[in-house]
Amino acid sequence: MVAVDFNCVPLPVPIDSLRVLLPEGVLLTDPGLLAGYRTDETHDPGAGTPAAVVRVTDVGQVQDTLRWASANRVAIIPRGAGSGLAGGVSAFDGAVVLSLERLTRIEIDPVARVAYAEAGALNGEVKRAAAEHGLWYPPDPSSFEICSIGGNVATNAGGLCCVKYGVTTDYVLGLDVVLADGTLVTVGGPRIKDVAGLPLAKLFVGSEGTLGVVTRAVLRLVPAQGKRSTLVALFPTVAAAGEAVVEVGQSIRPSMVELMDHASINAVEDYEPRGLDRSARALLLFQSDSPGPARTRDIELIHTVSQKHGATEIFETDDAAEGEQFVAARRNANPACKALGSVLTEDVAVSIPHLPALLTRIEEIAAAHGVSVPTVAHAGDGNLHPHVIYDETDVESVMQAHAVFAEIMHAAIELGGTITGEHGVGRAKVDYLADQLGPDVMALTRSIKSALDPLGILNPGAGI
Amino acid sequence: MVAVDFNCVPLPVPIDSLRVLLPEGVLLTDPGLLAGYRTDETHDPGAGTPAAVVRVTDVGQVQDTLRWASANRVAIIPRGAGSGLAGGVSAFDGAVVLSLERLTRIEIDPVARVAYAEAGALNGEVKRAAAEHGLWYPPDPSSFEICSIGGNVATNAGGLCCVKYGVTTDYVLGLDVVLADGTLVTVGGPRIKDVAGLPLAKLFVGSEGTLGVVTRAVLRLVPAQGKRSTLVALFPTVAAAGEAVVEVGQSIRPSMVELMDHASINAVEDYEPRGLDRSARALLLFQSDSPGPARTRDIELIHTVSQKHGATEIFETDDAAEGEQFVAARRNANPACKALGSVLTEDVAVSIPHLPALLTRIEEIAAAHGVSVPTVAHAGDGNLHPHVIYDETDVESVMQAHAVFAEIMHAAIELGGTITGEHGVGRAKVDYLADQLGPDVMALTRSIKSALDPLGILNPGAGI
Numbered sequence: 001m002v003a004v005d006f007n008c009v010p011l012p013v014p015i016d017s018l019r020v021l022l023p024e025g026v027l028l029t030d031p032g033l034l035a036g037y038r039t040d041e042t043h044d045p046g047a048g049t050p051a052a053v054v055r056v057t058d059v060g061q062v063q064d065t066l067r068w069a070s071a072n073r074v075a076i077i078p079r080g081a082g083s084g085l086a087g088g089v090s091a092f093d094g095a096v097v098l099s100l101e102r103l104t105r106i107e108i109d110p111v112a113r114v115a116y117a118e119a120g121a122l123n124g125e126v127k128r129a130a131a132e133h134g135l136w137y138p139p140d141p142s143s144f145e146i147c148s149i150g151g152n153v154a155t156n157a158g159g160l161c162c163v164k165y166g167v168t169t170d171y172v173l174g175l176d177v178v179l180a181d182g183t184l185v186t187v188g189g190p191r192i193k194d195v196a197g198l199p200l201a202k203l204f205v206g207s208e209g210t211l212g213v214v215t216r217a218v219l220r221l222v223p224a225q226g227k228r229s230t231l232v233a234l235f236p237t238v239a240a241a242g243e244a245v246v247e248v249g250q251s252i253r254p255s256m257v258e259l260m261d262h263a264s265i266n267a268v269e270d271y272e273p274r275g276l277d278r279s280a281r282a283l284l285l286f287q288s289d290s291p292g293p294a295r296t297r298d299i300e301l302i303h304t305v306s307q308k309h310g311a312t313e314i315f316e317t318d319d320a321a322e323g324e325q326f327v328a329a330r331r332n333a334n335p336a337c338k339a340l341g342s343v344l345t346e347d348v349a350v351s352i353p354h355l356p357a358l359l360t361r362i363e364e365i366a367a368a369h370g371v372s373v374p375t376v377a378h379a380g381d382g383n384l385h386p387h388v389i390y391d392e393t394d395v396e397s398v399m400q401a402h403a404v405f406a407e408i409m410h411a412a413i414e415l416g417g418t419i420t421g422e423h424g425v426g427r428a429k430v431d432y433l434a435d436q437l438g439p440d441v442m443a444l445t446r447s448i449k450s451a452l453d454p455l456g457i458l459n460p461g462a463g464i
Numbered sequence: 465m466v467a468v469d470f471n472c473v474p475l476p477v478p479i480d481s482l483r484v485l486l487p488e489g490v491l492l493t494d495p496g497l498l499a500g501y502r503t504d505e506t507h508d509p510g511a512g513t514p515a516a517v518v519r520v521t522d523v524g525q526v527q528d529t530l531r532w533a534s535a536n537r538v539a540i541i542p543r544g545a546g547s548g549l550a551g552g553v554s555a556f557d558g559a560v561v562l563s564l565e566r567l568t569r570i571e572i573d574p575v576a577r578v579a580y581a582e583a584g585a586l587n588g589e590v591k592r593a594a595a596e597h598g599l600w601y602p603p604d605p606s607s608f609e610i611c612s613i614g615g616n617v618a619t620n621a622g623g624l625c626c627v628k629y630g631v632t633t634d635y636v637l638g639l640d641v642v643l644a645d646g647t648l649v650t651v652g653g654p655r656i657k658d659v660a661g662l663p664l665a666k667l668f669v670g671s672e673g674t675l676g677v678v679t680r681a682v683l684r685l686v687p688a689q690g691k692r693s694t695l696v697a698l699f700p701t702v703a704a705a706g707e708a709v710v711e712v713g714q715s716i717r718p719s720m721v722e723l724m725d726h727a728s729i730n731a732v733e734d735y736e737p738r739g740l741d742r743s744a745r746a747l748l749l750f751q752s753d754s755p756g757p758a759r760t761r762d763i764e765l766i767h768t769v770s771q772k773h774g775a776t777e778i779f780e781t782d783d784a785a786e787g788e789q790f791v792a793a794r795r796n797a798n799p800a801c802k803a804l805g806s807v808l809t810e811d812v813a814v815s816i817p818h819l820p821a822l823l824t825r826i827e828e829i830a831a832a833h834g835v836s837v838p839t840v841a842h843a844g845d846g847n848l849h850p851h852v853i854y855d856e857t858d859v860e861s862v863m864q865a866h867a868v869f870a871e872i873m874h875a876a877i878e879l880g881g882t883i884t885g886e887h888g889v890g891r892a893k894v895d896y897l898a899d900q901l902g903p904d905v906m907a908l909t910r911s912i913k914s915a916l917d918p919l920g921i922l923n924p925g926a927g928i
Contacts, residue, residue: 111710111817134714156659167657169666170634185904190815192845193631193885195620195670196893196900197928198909202633202666206659223715246575250598251687291758351654353575381656421657429660436660440649444916445662451915452908464661 013051013074013094021064028053037097040084041143042345042428045392048093050077055099059176059184059215065098066213067182069457076457078209080119080151083143085345086426088154088208088462095460100150103215108133114173114190115219119150123157126219135221138165141422142331153214156206158422160327161225163380164255164289167422169205174218177204177211180453190218203448208424208463211452228255228287229295230323233306234280234313238363241282242356244302244309245379248286249352252298256287256327257380261359263366264333264374264387271336274329277313282359284379285326333376337387340372344388344405344428348412349421352382361411362386369404383421406432427462477515477538477558485528492517501561504548505607506809506892509856512557514541519563523640523648523679529562530677531646533921540921542673544583544615547607549809550890552618552672552926559924564614567679572597578637578654579683583614587621590683599685602629605886606795617678620670622886624791625689627844628719628753631886633669638682641668641675644917654682667912672888672927675916692719692751693759694787697770698744698777702827705746706820708773709843712750713816716762720751720791721844725823727830728797728838728851735800738793741777746823748843749790797840801851804836808852808869808892812876813885816846825875826850833868847885870896891926 019027028034029052039047051074054065069076075095082089091097103118106126110133117126123137123144130137140159141147147157153175158167174188188194188201204211235241238261245257260268260283265276276283284306288298299316306314317323337343350358359375362384366373377384386408390401409419409432419429419436434442445464449456483491492498493516503511515538518529533540539559546553555561567582570590574597581590587601587608594601604623605611611621617639622631638652652658652665668675699705702725709721724732724747729740740747748770752762763780770778781787801807814822823839826848830837841848850872854865873883873896883893883900898906909928913920 110714112815113713114815156663158657162657166630166634169663170630179908183904185908187905187908189880189882191813191880191882191885192816193622193626193813193842193847194882195886195888196882196884197889197897197905198675198912199620199633199666199670200905200908202663202669203912205666206663211662223713223717249577249687250574253687291754291756291761293757294755297755349655349657351576351578352656378657383657416653416655418653418655418658418660420660421655422659424659425661433661440647441651441661441664444643444649444651444664447915448662448664448667448912451911 013096014072015052018052018065018068021068022054022061026055026057026061028055037079037099038091040082040087040089042085042087042090044087044090044427047090050091050095050097053097053099055102057102059178062098062178062213062215063182063184066178066180069096070181070455073455073457075460077459078213080148080154081122081146083147084151084155084426085347085423086420087428088424088426090427098213100148100215109190110135112190113221115221116216117149117219118216119148119214121149123147123149123152130221131224134224136224137171137219137221139168139171142334149217150214153205153217154208155422155424158378158381158383160256160258160378163257163378164253169202171220172201172205172217173220175201175204175214176216178213178215180212180455180458188218192220208426209459210449210463211458226289226291227295228289228320228323229299229318230316230326231286231299231302232315232326233284233311234277235282235284235309235311238282238359239356240309241284242359244284244306245355246353247305248302249380252301254286254298254302254380255289256285258285258330259283259377259379260330260333261375263372264376267336267340267374268329268332271339272332280312285330287323330376333374337374337389341389342392344390344401346384346386346388346405346408347420347423348408348417349381349383350412350415350417354415354417355379355382358384358412358415358417362408365404365407365411369400371400371404373404381421410435425463430462433464477560478536479516482516482529482532485532486518486525490519490521490525492519501543501563502555504546504551504553506549506551506554508551508554508891511554514555514559514561517561517563519566521566523642526562526642526677526679527646527648530642530644533560534645534919537919537921539924541923542677544612544618545586545610547611548615548619548888548890549811550884550888551892552888552890554891562677564612564679573654574599576654577685579685580680581613581683582680583612583678585613587611587613587616594685595688598688600688601635601683601685603632603635606798613681614678617669617681618672619886619888622842622847624720624722624842627721627842628717633666635684636665636669636681637684639665639668639678640680642677642679644676644919644922652682656684672890673923674913674927675922690753690755691759692753692784692787693763693782694780694790695750695763695766696779696790697748697775698741699746699748699773699775702746702823703820704773705748706823708748708770709819710817711769712766713844716765718750718762718766718844719753720749722749722794723747723841723843724794724797725839727836728840731800731804731838732793732796735803736796744776749794751787794840797838801838801853805853806856808854808865810848810850810852810869810872811884811887812872812881813845813847814876814879814881818879818881819843819846822848822876822879822881826872829868829871829875833864835864835868837868845885874899889927894926897928
């Protein structure tokens with residue numbers, strides 16, 4: 001269900017007055033086309049239909065659209081590639097979707113080691129453009145081939161290598177942002193260090209389109225990643241796996257620390273058999289990209305720690321392709337879960353030592369409801385993705401799935417954690433945000449929102 | 465000169481009504497004691513004398529002081545260790561200095577790998593507390609032994625290892641902040657990943673006490689740094705040194721890339737002779753902390769690149785103590801400059817490829833004014849510290865120094881750079897901020913300031 005609470009005029013939206021501001025082909029009102037802009041990857045059944053979609057081809061059109069929206073108090077839903085997992089771009093009747101998908105330009109400055117990427121450029125395209133110069137843009141959401149930089153910025157997207165290399169905000173040096181009234185501002189820029197004024201670029205990263213529309217990012221690039229070695233270990237309990245994760249992290253920084261629980265191991269084996277031990281309670285997938293012999297030492301240390309914590313099976317490889325097979329298995333968790341039914345994808349995170357406790361709570365919640373919740377985790381960051389499996393054609397199943405979804409969030413909050421580590425709040429979790437943040441932080445949030453978007457036209461009902 | 469422009473009532477400040485709120489010994493009004501709270505390390509001659517200093521011993525006193533300040537519209541200057549280099553805590557008549565120096569508690573959670581550090585805890589103390597558990601808090605301003613975490617957060621402090629390990633904001637997971645009205649909020653927490661709501665912790669890092677008073681930080685810790693190898697190279701031109709910095713950064717990430725120009729080499733040699741070649745136009749100091757043989761390879765690569773760009777002399781050592789001698793020489797630049805006269809410490813930054821151009825401009829500006837401006841730089845980050853030497857007893861010299869200071873900032877802005885890379889705007893640079901940010905970003909800044917501090921009581925005249 002999409003909750004909407006803002007000061008817009010009622011329908012109908014004066015679309016004709018917007019149409020005259022935009023070149024032909026930019027404004028879509030054909031119902032068949034609008035249907036494709038109703039939801040993101042959450043496929044929110046409560047999503048409405050936007051009054052129009054503006055597929056801008058330049059920044060001036062973003063400004064024109066926002067000026068018009070301010071003048072007419074129309075809700076704007078900024079949208080990247082639509083690959084989000086929290087309903088951040090779920091539409092509602094009377095809103096206008098502002099799609100950045102055509103702003104796809106990427107320029108690499110290899111000497112300054114920065115990428116200038118427009119909001120609609122895909123993460124994978126930025127990676128490839130950087131790689132042509134021997135450089136690397138690290139943030140790697142599982143969806144990197146289909147998600148946009150604008151969406152990555154909006155959600156402060158993470159990924160698999162973030163355990164060593166950080167998340168989107170760590171790579172954003174500057175942003176072009178169109179504010180609610182149509183003003184275009186550039187905050188930050190291609191400078192590694194800049195503390196002049198407030199850290200405005202940082203404020204927009206993760207703000208889910210509620211404070212402004214990001215049209216371009218200046219992204220920091222680093223030298224290409226080195227060779228990786230891979231270790232996979234199976235554990236008899238999630239607690240043992242969690243302890244191994246904590247202990248490894250005390251002395252080295254692996255470039256990947258992923259976890260699959262019993263249910264997700266089995267989901268992946270059902271989907272595409274790889275001979276994983278279906279009886280294991282947890283699988284850990286480590287990679288190290290340390291240079292030379294240090295990589296071997298990292299893997300040896302991980303091996304020793306895994307053994308100490310009772311690993312029943314350990315597999316190692318220095319072969320890139322073989323290592324990638326295991327990463328692919330981990331990435332398969334998402335389609336594997338979808339093969340089991342409809343999926344609510346969770347994204348809770350806790351302090352690393354609380355990982356086993358949260359995994360145990362998730363198993364308990366799943367068992368209590370008789371629901372399957374295969375869980376994978378960016379374990380090294382304490383970030384879990386439980387997949388709540390349900391039947392969307394069965395009302396009771398839908399309600400039960402949402403109950404499980406909510407209970408998992410509250411379990412994370414009780415452990416001092418967060419309802420979202422990298423996907424964002426969107427519309428799927430907005431009703432739970434106050435449970436985590438409390439009234440004072442919510443009031444602080446609203447004061448900033450009001451300062452930047454006094455009419456409440458920017459992505460109302462999402463994010464905050 | 466301290467510029468003040470805010471909505472406070474005129475003097476006298478109703479100190480007695482504050483005194484009754486605080487335990488004995490917390491409120492200082494003795495003129496002899498107040499004198500020690502007039503300035504930071506800029507020793508701003510235009511600083512006034514605060515009406516009182518509140519040396520809080522707990523967070524409740526911060527809240528009481530801010531509630532009182534809001535009720536009475538008294539300006540509050542939050543202060544850490546007073547080691548700042550931008551006049552961020554320069555006092556003015558009628559203001560109350562809120563000193564966090566007694567909030568020094570540090571707790572390490574070695575399993576979660578976080579430090580809980582109160583605002584008055586020194587950076588070096590946090591490093592040592594972490595080291596007891598084999599962990600490391602990387603940000604390392606040159607002043608790390610005397611600067612506080614609160615000040616580090618206020619300025620988003622950098623340092624020497626930041627070229628590889630990032631700056632303060634990259635390590636701040638959460639903050640306790642007392643808002644202008646006395647409300648205590650906790651934003652973020654001991655979670656590596658958390659995108660629930662706006663990125664409020666990031667907003668406060670670098671806000672220079674203008675949005676709230678940070679009382680405690682949750683800091684991310686990482687495994688202890690490995691052994692370091694050191695390479696020092698001398699160059700016949702700053703351009704050649706700049707090119708070497710750019711080329712090294714294309715393929716490896718050294719843990720230190722510092723530069724000293726001709727004038728600073730000579731200043732350091734005057735101060736404490738180490739046999740550096742006084743004729744060299746630039747010295748680069750590299751360190752690598754890559755593990756094992758990779759470190760040797762890094763140093764070999766740096767050697768090759770330095771040679772390629774015309775280095776006239778190269779010295780290498782794997783010995784930690786010997787390497788530290790060179791780092792000490794670099795750190796000596798500050799006292800060495802102070803031995804030459806009064807110093808205005810600059811902190812401009814540019815995109816790395818513009819480093820040689822800015823160094824050349826600084827030499828030109830210095831020559832045109834007949835002023836000595838020894839310059840050191842965190843070259844790998846494009847962040848320069850020109851030291852403008854002048855005679856504070858000579859009015860003409862003082863005016864000339866400020867003219868040079870301003871010209872260097874404008875040179876950085878013209879090259880697409882920033883007036884401050886890590887020291888902050890404070891009161892020393894606040895008049896130049898709009899020249900960099902422009903009117904729209906200034907307006908955006910003011911809207912956020914007004915939302916969080918509607919009465920304008922928090923550090924008025926500084927930072928923004």
